[in-house]
Amino acid sequence: MTQSREQIVAQVTDALKSKAGRVAIRGARKVDARGIQDHFWLTAADGVITATGTDEEAFEHACRSIGIDPADESAIIDAKGQTITPGYVDIHAHGAWEKSFDDGPDGIDIARAGHAVHGTTRQVLSLITNPIDVICANLKNVRAKMDERPDILGAHLEGPFLALARKGAHDPECLKDPVPELVDELLEAADGCIRQITIAPELPHGISAIKQFAAAGVVPAVGHCDADYETAQKGFDAGAGIMTHMFNAMNGLHHRKPGPIPAAVEDPRVVIELINDGFHVQNPMLKLGFDFAPHRIAFVTDAMAATDCPDGAYKLGALDVNVVDGHARLVSNGAIAGSTLLLEVAVQRAVNVLGISPVAAVEAATLTPAHAFGFDRPNPVTGAPLGLLAPGYAADLLLTDPESWTVNQVWCAGRKIK
Known part of the structure; x- marks a missing residue:
């Protein structure tokens, strides 16, 4: 069922006022200002990216370090080749x-x-x-x-x-x-x-x-x-x-x-x-x-x-x-x-x-x-820096279609809003 705009506004607003969750994404194509990487994964906790990479064994270790069982498919998002970018x-x-x-x-x-x-x-x-x-x-x-x-x-x-x-x-x-x-x-x-x-x-x-x-x-x-x-x-x-x-x-x-x-x-x-x-x-x-x-x-x-x-x-x-x-x-x-x-x-x-x-x-x-405002480094407003998919940066994440660049999923500071 398609959500009304009122429902979407409530969902986004409530999500942004909630506590940040844990995030584990694998199988993405990373695009940020530092370049492009295929077979990319990342983990995040408390609104901050904790680890990134392309090695599968390292991904499993990164999941365990934030309390996610790498064997639990329901806890891990398979990007299936979608592009992942910073928010x-x-x-x-x-x-x-x-x-x-x-x-x-x-x-x-x-x-x-x-x-x-x-x-x-x-x-x-x-x-x-x-x-x-x-x-x-x-x-x-x-x-x-x-x-x-x-x-x-x-x-x-x-x-x-x-x-x-x-x-x-x-x-x-x-x-x-x-x-x-x-x-x-x-x-x-x-x-x-x-x-x-x-x-x-x-x-x-x-x-x-x-x-x-x-x-x-x-x-x-x-x-x-x-x-x-x-x-x-x-x-x-x-x-x-x-x-x-x-x-x-x-x-x-x-x-x-x-x-x-x-x-x-x-x-x-x-x-x-x-x-x-x-x-x-x-x-x-x-x-x-x-x-x-x-x-x-x-x-x-x-x-x-x-x-x-x-x-x-x-x-x-x-x-x-x-x-x-x-x-x-x-x-x-x-x-x-x-x-x-x-x-x-x-x-x-x-x-x-x-x-x-x-x-x-x-x-x-x-x-x-x-x-423009120094938010690309640690600061009093955002805490973690913005703008890159790297450890220590804010877990602002987008999964987008690799051809059309349509945004499919969105996280802000580790909070899923779409």
Whole structure:
């Protein structure tokens, strides 16, 4: 019997609040940023990978070491040649399943389930431009959810410190200059949950705000901006470590006006977001952009509430959105209003449409986005590092079809959610 979405949300939410179990998987084809291995197995306990390998005798020993009888077939998952990858990490997404991450605790649970069942095991919840008091309330909701479940990494504020000329689908009435008092107010409300904030560095207080957020442990991102090359450089030197969805909502490449993109590409400190849906960025530019900065491209979805839903009328904050052929645009002016992309689809497109190697495609959806916040090494937020299938890393695991790259089974921190 097919489960309803309400049942799936309850199942995912309950699983993520439960204790991590023991996991033993054999007979898989491993793909992660370190390469490909056939006949791969792994074991995990307490949410962490305990052992990996290809030798059958070593697998039996690894099973016994976590209390699994290797002769008990019911306790071991035979992947039967499926691809196993780390769980996908989306650092820029706004919602799914008719809900956004601005829609309170229940909205967060629903939208997260929509991404989780498609393989996004960890997510930074992007909040859109709103009045400051609304943003602060939404940050407090994210902070509370982080204490309940391991899959929520924190918040990304996409606004209100954006350039009016590059606002995209953000409400112009709510845009602000990031004066120190506003920065302090947001940091206080967040109680440490802000991971990323998109800032136009050319704003009067743009550079000073980047410094202020960076000093508080936030990773500022350059984006939704009209910055020239030199100003973007200053932003990265001030502490910005991310470029928000390269090519979108920024001045483009020009041979006499380089703009912010070359400043990000040439700076090895910067992780560069890319929306691989073929609509925000068309395929020739996607392939070109992916090659700009090897190991520094992070696939993001910028997914809004209509993600994994039929075409129709939706909301982005207070703004009306119409989705046609899976593409979201504001009713008022036709501006692109986020995407309906899933990271599952971004990886599928990378491998099967763009011809990107599976290793590079998986890296862009796992290790690179984790690296943007230091989550690729032990840290206070996730504990175990994310992004690789190796001992000591979080047991965020996907079993996918080796041809279509459809996600079939999902574990987050050792908890089975699909």
